[in-house]
Amino acid sequence: MTKILTLAILSLFFIIDFPFKVLAETVLERIERTGEINAGARKNAVPFGYENSQGQWTGYSVEFLKIIHRRLEQKLNKPIKLNLQEVTIDNRFKMVQNGRVDLVCDATSITQQRLDLVDFSVPFFMAGTQFLIDKQDINNIDIGGTLAKVPVAYIPNTTTDRLSWSILSAIHDRPPRRKQLISGINESTNFCSKEPIDCSAGVQTSYCWGEENTAYKAIKFFLPNTRSDSAPIDNNPPVR
Template structure:
């Protein structure tokens, strides 16, 4: 009888241990799922922190000044989003700015490490498969930066037929950045050219000035921004052609399926506050980076 009682007691204890183990497993599975389901706005409201990504190599959208401080239109846009978040949530929100690059900018958002990235990212259907985008806040396009001395020879809209016949794609070296729309969409159009990877736009412009490459292909606004940041003489260069070869809409990178967060960001971008911010940077007469004036300055 005692043996039967001990066996029953042991089975009961084993069942209790099994139940505890199953509960532990259940909680270990459920907690991460609950955290994963938390929306961006819920997370920001809970933590009081907005984590955002910017870049330092895309002037005038994101760069560091001589004091190593972050500057740029996109940096100011994120700060405007933070201010509007504080009003919406009725509490202080700390802004944590992280530096991203061409390689990790999408992954940082996809994995939840960043709530948003605003810099100079073109909105494309391929990218929209993995992340969401805000409404566009700037439109530019791919252009070619050349030395002024080569402007007539390499500009298909200005060169004569004789000059164009003398210029063969296989004799032209074009600098470009990996992981950009120039790399993905523009480079395949001219497969015969000598495409040379450069580490940055600054590196590309250095090689261009040293005649190591003939052209630097990138978004026109970013090529001008790098010249501006380096305080180089715009008369040394020319952007070809005058009208961009493509049209690129820039938007902020957002987590997939974050509709409420996206609505808040879009409302900020379309707000009067952002119109004033945009003019502060890009107005043709009074802007910190008067885009039309810079375009004019690189024409012959």
């Protein structure tokens, strides 16, 4: 299963209704008129959007939005104010639909259901779903076998939540035990160490923790190929 990190230009037009005419204004035209751009990103999605040890909001998403901001100022040849607003897994699309933000930069999977509602830019990051496992338990969990008795923490309302379990159910007789405990990538190692969770499923776990936290190991999860009914597992994923 491939997840695609996208810069989602979600709001294309604002429609302003008048008594006897309809005037359409593009986002770019509105930004030029108001001198402001409202952009959204998350704060619990290391390394894309998070608060560092100094309490500063940073990450790839934030930096991309700053680049867009600078390019807009160059294109429009005028100062533009960047208003950064926090979005969450649950409200990121609604924030654009109701006009509270002009665009969102986030770790977001492109699905047909979402394409029916919003537009996406060209993807600039791709990653696969992985399991983050305590190294002490690495020999006790057979990722390629059944996970029916393995409690797995996950982020609700994500592509991992909806699709991974369906695929695992098709591969194995029973899916793993689902335990909804994580609200963001930042919490994955905390729950592995503090709660009775054997592994957490999600995207970019090895990227975040592969070198920084030697107590955990990221195990990649792949779809089975057409010549086998088992899921090939790379137990030594590269740390990017």
